[in-house]
Amino acid sequence: MHRKLWIGAIALALLISLGWGWNEYRLAGEYRLAAENNNRRALNDFASHLDQLETDLAKGNVASNPAQKILYLSQVSSKSEAALKDFAQIPAQQTGLSYVGQFLTQSGEFARILAQRVAGGGAITSEEETTLRDMHERLMPVNQQVQDLILRMDTEKLVWTDPDPSWRQRLGLGTQVAEAAADGSEAPSKSVSSGLDQLDAGLQKLPPFSYTGEYSTRVVAKPLGLPAGEVTKDQALEKARDFLSKIGYADATPEFSGESQTELACYIFNYKESYLEVSRQGGAIVLYRDQRAIEPKTLKVEDASNKAKAILQALGWQQVAITSSEEFGSYVQFDAVYEKDGVRIYPDKVRLMIALDNGQLVGFDATPYYAFHHERTFPAKLTMEQAVRKLRPNFQVLESRLAVIPKSGNKEVYSYEFRGRYQGEEYLIYLNATNGAEEKIQRIIKTPRGEYLK
Amino acid sequence: MKVHIRHWRMVITIGLLLSITLSGFAYAALGDRLLGRGSKGSEVTELQKKLVQLGYTVGTVDGKYGSKTEAAIRRFQKEHGLRVDGLAGTQTIKELKRLTGQSTNASGKAVGYKNIDTNLLARAVNAEARGEPYIGQVAVAAVILNRIADPAFPKTVADIVYQPRAFSSVDDGQINLPPSASAIRAAQEAVTGSDPSGGALFFFNPAKTSNKYIWSRPQIKQIGNHMFTK
Numbered sequence: 001m002h003r004k005l006w007i008g009a010i011a012l013a014l015l016i017s018l019g020w021g022w023n024e025y026r027l028a029g030e031y032r033l034a035a036e037n038n039n040r041r042a043l044n045d046f047a048s049h050l051d052q053l054e055t056d057l058a059k060g061n062v063a064s065n066p067a068q069k070i071l072y073l074s075q076v077s078s079k080s081e082a083a084l085k086d087f088a089q090i091p092a093q094q095t096g097l098s099y100v101g102q103f104l105t106q107s108g109e110f111a112r113i114l115a116q117r118v119a120g121g122g123a124i125t126s127e128e129e130t131t132l133r134d135m136h137e138r139l140m141p142v143n144q145q146v147q148d149l150i151l152r153m154d155t156e157k158l159v160w161t162d163p164d165p166s167w168r169q170r171l172g173l174g175t176q177v178a179e180a181a182a183d184g185s186e187a188p189s190k191s192v193s194s195g196l197d198q199l200d201a202g203l204q205k206l207p208p209f210s211y212t213g214e215y216s217t218r219v220v221a222k223p224l225g226l227p228a229g230e231v232t233k234d235q236a237l238e239k240a241r242d243f244l245s246k247i248g249y250a251d252a253t254p255e256f257s258g259e260s261q262t263e264l265a266c267y268i269f270n271y272k273e274s275y276l277e278v279s280r281q282g283g284a285i286v287l288y289r290d291q292r293a294i295e296p297k298t299l300k301v302e303d304a305s306n307k308a309k310a311i312l313q314a315l316g317w318q319q320v321a322i323t324s325s326e327e328f329g330s331y332v333q334f335d336a337v338y339e340k341d342g343v344r345i346y347p348d349k350v351r352l353m354i355a356l357d358n359g360q361l362v363g364f365d366a367t368p369y370y371a372f373h374h375e376r377t378f379p380a381k382l383t384m385e386q387a388v389r390k391l392r393p394n395f396q397v398l399e400s401r402l403a404v405i406p407k408s409g410n411k412e413v414y415s416y417e418f419r420g421r422y423q424g425e426e427y428l429i430y431l432n433a434t435n436g437a438e439e440k441i442q443r444i445i446k447t448p449r450g451e452y453l454k
Numbered sequence: 455m456k457v458h459i460r461h462w463r464m465v466i467t468i469g470l471l472l473s474i475t476l477s478g479f480a481y482a483a484l485g486d487r488l489l490g491r492g493s494k495g496s497e498v499t500e501l502q503k504k505l506v507q508l509g510y511t512v513g514t515v516d517g518k519y520g521s522k523t524e525a526a527i528r529r530f531q532k533e534h535g536l537r538v539d540g541l542a543g544t545q546t547i548k549e550l551k552r553l554t555g556q557s558t559n560a561s562g563k564a565v566g567y568k569n570i571d572t573n574l575l576a577r578a579v580n581a582e583a584r585g586e587p588y589i590g591q592v593a594v595a596a597v598i599l600n601r602i603a604d605p606a607f608p609k610t611v612a613d614i615v616y617q618p619r620a621f622s623s624v625d626d627g628q629i630n631l632p633p634s635a636s637a638i639r640a641a642q643e644a645v646t647g648s649d650p651s652g653g654a655l656f657f658f659n660p661a662k663t664s665n666k667y668i669w670s671r672p673q674i675k676q677i678g679n680h681m682f683t684k
Contacts, residue, residue, distance in 0.1 A: 081609070088608040091618040102606040109605075161619075260675030262652035268675065275589055275677075287650060289589045297535030326646065328639060329534035329553075333646070351648065356535045365648055426560030445568055447557040449642070452568070 039091060039160055043153075043192065046086035047146045053079040053107075054143045057136045060111065061129075066118050073115035080108030091160045091193055099203040100142065100196065107135045138206060142199060149195045161193045223264045225348070225373025227282030236267040236278040243285045244271060246314050247361040264370060279370065285315075288364040290355075294330040297356035301325060304332045307359035308352050312336060320350055320369075326450040331355045331362055338373065344403040347372035347412060376404065378414055381433040387416040390436040391429065396421045405430055405440060413439050428453065485551070489542040493519040501542055504554045505530060509576070509635035533635060571611045572641045573633070575599075578615045580637035581623030582657075583680065588636055590677040593651035595644035597682065600655055607655075651675075654682035 056079055060072035084104045110131065114124055124132075152158050231239070233256060244252035254269035254276060266277035266286055277287040299307070308322060320336040323344070327333075331353045338348035353363030382390075384400065391397070399419040407413050415430040430440040442453040484500045499517040506512060510526035524540045531538045534549055542550075556564040575595050583594040601607035601614050608614050616624060623629050633641075651657070652674045660681050663669070671683035 084608060085613060088613045088617045098606050101608065105605040105609075258676060260652055261672070262674050264652065266675075275587070289650075291588055293532070294535060296537050326642075328642075329549075330532075333643070335647075349647075365650075367649065367652075368647070421560060424559065424561035424563070444560060445557045445565060446559070447568065448553045448555050452557070 038089070042086050042089035043146075043150065046083055046090060047143075047150055049079050049083035049086060050139070050143045050146055053083055054136070054139050057107070057111075057132070057139060061132055061136060069124075070115050070118050073111040073118070076111035077108040077115065080104045080111070084108070090196065099200045103138065103142070103203055107139070110135065138203070142203070145195070145199050145202075149192055152195075153192070158195070159191045161191050223279075223281070223371045225370045226264070226279055226284055230281060231278075231283035233267055236280070236283055237269065239278050239283045239285065240269045240271075240276050243276070243288070243315070244274075247311065264367065284366065284370060285364065286366055286370060288361070289353075290360075290362040292362070294355050294362070295357035297330060299354075299356045299359055301327060301332055304354040304356060304359060305334065308332075308334045308336075308354050311352065311354075311361050312350075317350060320348075324451060326452075328353075328449065330357070333363070338369065340376075341378075342402060343378065343414075344401060344417070345373075345376070346403060347406045372406075376412075376414075379434050381414070382416075382436055384416070387431050387433070387436055388418075390431055390438075391418060391420075392422070394422060395427075395429070398426075402433060403430070407439070415439050419444075485544065485547045488544075489519055489547075490540070491519055491521075491524055498523070501547070501550070502526075504550045506632060507554050508550070509633050509638045511632060511634075529635070572638070572645050574611050574615055575644065576633035576638040576641035577629050577631070578611075578621065578623070579640050580631060580633040581628035582621060583640075583678075584634065584637070586678040586680060588640060589650050590680055591637060591640035592643050592648050593654070593677055593682060594657060594680070595641045596649040596651045597654050597657055599644055600649070600651070600653060604655060650677065651682045654684065656683045657681065658683070 053076060056072050056075040060069065060076055063069040063072050081104075084101060087098075087100060087104065114128060114132070118124065149158065237254060237256065240254045241252055244254065249271065252271050254271040256267065257270045258268045259280075260266045260268060260277065264286060265280040267280060269276045269278065272290075273292050274288065274290040276285065276289075278284070279286050305322060305325065312318075312320060312322075317336070319338055319340070321339050321344070322334050322336045324335045325332055334352045334354065336350045336352065338345045338350075347368065349368040351363070351365040351368075352361060354360070355362045381402075388397065388400075395418070397418050397420040399417075401417050402415070403417040404412050404414055405417075413430070414433045416433055418429045418431070420427060420429065426444040428440075428442040428444065429438065431437065432439050445452045484497045484504075486497070489498060489501060495517055498519050499515055501519075502512045502515040502517070502523060505523070505526045506515065508530065510530050511522070512526045513520070513522040519542075527542055527546065528538050528540045530536075530550070531540075531546060536546055536549065556566055557568045559565050575598060578598060579591050579595050583591045586594070598611060598614055602609055602611070608617060615621060615629065619625070621629070654674050656668060656671055657680045658665070658668045659679050660676075661679065668683070674682045674684065676682070
């Protein structure tokens with residue numbers, strides 16, 4: 001009797017687990033299918049956008065009347081953006097730089113620049129015509145190979161990514177598939193991702209396009225504002241101690257903890273909970289951050305602003321003026337920019353953080369200043385009245401000044417800055433100081449932490 | 455007949471009194487009273503939601519002021535220069551309300567939180583650099599922003615974060631965890647231009663990575679456990 005009960009219970013448990021397993025299996029299948037559909041959609045979209053891009057590029061080459069040229073060039077730029085978005089959704093093997101992505105970005109941007117020029121009444125040089133043709137030439141094989149991949153998915157059952165290394169390979173008995181593919185080896189691809197990797201390797205071998213891009217880099221090739229002369233580690237240590245004593249850590253003993261290898265190479269020091277970088281060239285304090293616990297606040301933002309000014313004086317930063325603040329709770333972040341002859345030089349920026357418990361400096365970042373600071377010569381300019389006349393009617397000016405603003409591609413523009421209101425919104429409008437052209441518009445948003453430019 | 459009327463009057467009076475007090479409970483706004491350990495109700499739920507929005511986890515948002523909510527309040531007070539007492543009083547609630555408010559334009563019109571990108575960035579920082587020093591967290595956020603500026607990468611935060619296989623935290627689902635307060639702060643700081651990574655495009659943990667490609671990239675500097683590379 002007892003035994004029968006047991007057998008029944010076990011049989012029931014088996015049935016339940018079988019049912020559960022089958023259900024899980026079915027669910028997993030559904031998820032796999034959903035993922036597969038997504039991937040296929042991305043790849044097909046990618047191929048389709050590439051194909052349209054190729055056609056539009058060809059048409060853009062041949063079009064001679066400006067309206068047609070603008071139309072096709074703008075389509076090139078929007079299609080390349082769409083293709084880039086699809087490309088980013090295809091499962092890839094490597095997290096490396098992608099030359100396909102780079103190629104798409106460049107061709108889209110180049111077409112956009114040309115379209116804007118033609119729209120503004122300008123002409124395309126013969127050199128640029130050549131570059132445009134060159135882009136088309138390069139795009140054709142890319143387009144072909146992607147279409148070939150899609151064809152092979154049907155005929156050869158290509159998988160998305162190379163299979164994960166087997167247990168034998170994991171134990172070190174074989175080479176890793178992923179690394180072989182990353183080397184750009186020419187073996188026939190077994191998966192879509194290695195096919196795209198090969199495409200990438202093919203593009204990598206080609207010389208770069210001969211045009212200067214506009215895309216913004218956040219770093220410069222060589223820092224422009226560092227003092228001359230190399231300093232040794234010991235000299236840098238002295239600089240660090242001097243800095244720490246000026247901000248309230250007398251007799252500090254910073255410890256060397258490494259070096260950075262950027263264009264702005266630095267010695268890195270640690271002291272208590274703070275991190276400090278001293279540049280190898282010139283021994284300047286580039287970056288400082290104190291992570292100490294901050295006590296309940298005793299200061300207001302205005303008090304902190306005065307403290308920041310005093311600290312700037314003490315550290316020898318007489319020529320910078322505080323332009324904005326952002327409150328982070330226990331500390332306030334201030335940005336100060338270099339001013340020369342009443343011109344605000346926005347690229348030469350220094351950032352400070354002041355603790356609201358005792359007004360001590362808890363953060364300092366002069367990287368932008370040292371990267372961009374150099375002697376500038378200002379070209380002849382319009383008068384303020386002439387500039388104001390270039391503004392749109394009904395723009396109510398609240399503040400105005402001269403400024404140098406950064407533009408994408410590490411360029412700078414000497415301009416008039418107007419802060420003003422238009423239909424209930426506040427903006428910063430920058431007009432080129434030489435010709436009055438509108439260079440940049442920023443909308444001012446008030447966030448809970450301070451003003452924000454967008 | 456007279457008895458009957460008196461009876462009705464009593465019922466109406468009691469009903470009125472009850473409904474007034476009850477509605478008072480139900481609609482008590484956050485900030486009307488001091489909240490502390492053991493408090494319950496819709497105000498506590500609102501308080502918890504605001505804490506979570508700013509990156510202070512409270513376990514589940516359940517309208518009960520328990521030990522986790524108290525710990526979250528303490529952390530919030532500590533990081534915002536307030537007296538640390540674990541109670542949600544006028545000061546604390548005022549600061550919470552201010553920081554969770556929407557952004558406005560010049561004429562005071564609400565224009566939304568304006569933090570969609572910062573939010574995803576904060577999630578990525580939280581998933582990739584939890585436990586790293588704060589400056590290392592800012593650097594991780596800066597890497598993602600540097601990628602946007604680089605021609606070889608996609609052009610939006612979402613495209614970069616969700617680029618297949620780009621971040622291991624996306625593959626294992628950690629990206630979906632609510633970001634911590636310090637991750638949010640790091641993301642905000644990077645968005646306003648800080649880049650302690652020195653223009654890096656990649657970062658990895660040297661102790662845990664054997665990937666040849668990533669080791670071949672020119673190294674910039676190490677912050678905490680992360681090596682930042684070009």
